[in-house]
Amino acid sequence: MGDVAAARAAVADTFRAEWATVVAYLIRVVGDWDLAEECAQDAFTKAWERWPADGVPTSPTAWLKTTARNRAYDRLRRASVGQTKLKELTVTTPPPEIQEPDQSGVGDDRLRLMFTCCHPALPVEAQVALTLRTLAGLTTAEIARAFLVSEETMAKRLVRAKHKIQDAAIPYRVPPAHQLLERLTGVLAVIYGLFNEGYGASGGADLIRRSLCDEAIRLGRLLVELMPDEPEARGLLSVMLLHNARRAARLDSDGDLVTLEDQDRRLWDRTAIDEGCAVLDQAIRLRLPGPYQLLAAIAACHATAPSSEETDWIEISALYGRLEEINPSPVVALNRAVAVAMADGPSVGLSLIDEIERSGALRGYYLLPATRADLLRRLGRGSAARAAYQEALGLAPTDAERRYLTRRLTDVSEDP
Amino acid sequence: MRYVLLVCDDESVELSQEEVARLYAEYTACEDEMRSRGVLVGRERLRPTSASTSVRVRAGQLVIADGPFAETKEQIAGYFVVDCADLDEAIEMARLIPAAEHGTIEVRPVWEM
16 A cells, blocks of 8 residues: 555656646647646546556656646647547648757757747737646636636636647747847746735635745746856745745735744744855856846845844845846835945935826826835934825725834824 | 737837948848748738728628727737747747847747648
């Protein structure tokens, strides 16, 4: 019986590690996403039945690929003998052995799958869903729960995306060198978006959403493995590891947000911080700076500060300055204002906030008045601070954020 | 695979003589590039929507109206038909079209019958 349990465990492990490999291979060979997914599923089911009796094959992945491919050919043959589908298949799909190598020289099927799932011609929410389904192996129901939509809505979203890939002929390949950088930005954004979706989730009921952080990190690791010379892939993995290391300290026992300043640093995961810093060092050694490396460097400053007071705000505000140069955005400008306020004093920060307000870019974004309120409070301008907290309260999107602001508001008294 | 690249632009923008001449040269260059890549199947420039007529048949009755089907900021100013390997190549062709700089190029795959 121990053998049965061991074999089943092997199936489960292989599923986690190799689902994407099997699906990605099948999509390339049969060109049909639905068929590929179904046959990959069938192959894992067969492994579940057979491995306990026959033993775990020497190469589980090869076994699964062959089983799934045979199943796909079998189904195509049966479903469409003499029909167009099989004809199309034989005409358009050369045997895998003689596939043309990629123009960019990168040959892994999973990387092709990643770039196709994150193709900019697909709506962003579909890119995310497709990535979770085909690369991470989550079920449609799990993805639906993670994004707080019905299973039916999510199923439709996935079907529509797969149809578009087929109907508009979105290529299944790693983009050639002249498109690679542009497209990689999209892939990184999907993975980081996934991470933030999970990171923003709060409370115990949000377990599925929080598991998105782990999935994003897994995908980040995969991307680093597949593109080892790409510093931004390492930058992305690093920033996710460093943020995730603070996860346990981010919420108090009521599920409320604890600011970085007030977090219990003993709860931070030191192993994850060390890994995040090591991955960042590897990225920097490739000597091609980019936004994710800068975000990781900022996160590393926070994560390695012995205490809130000893945070290197001068370094952090310089890093935000560089980030703003290569990636100008009002949110980055706001974060820089916060860092500058810590490094050079609240009144300098306040003048940067004024600039952002004048530009009108973040109108309606609660963190803008909340930051202003904070700086005013530190300058001892109680009445103005209270007014700004009130404004932020009216804009805050969640209860946790409103509770935080209300606490702050009660701490500040009117000017005498 | 064939795609229609719909060129959508704001036709109310008045162009000077020089601008028209430059645009003409740009479109010629764009077409030459598509031809040299062997993807150009056809293309037409359309007259402005002021010359457009909408035709409907409702309950057997012919309804004719002046103007385009829908009032939008951007109107279809022309189209290219290209035969490309995949969507990425079609997108590369679309970005060559001068109107992409201010208007929008809609890339629609042709439903092959």
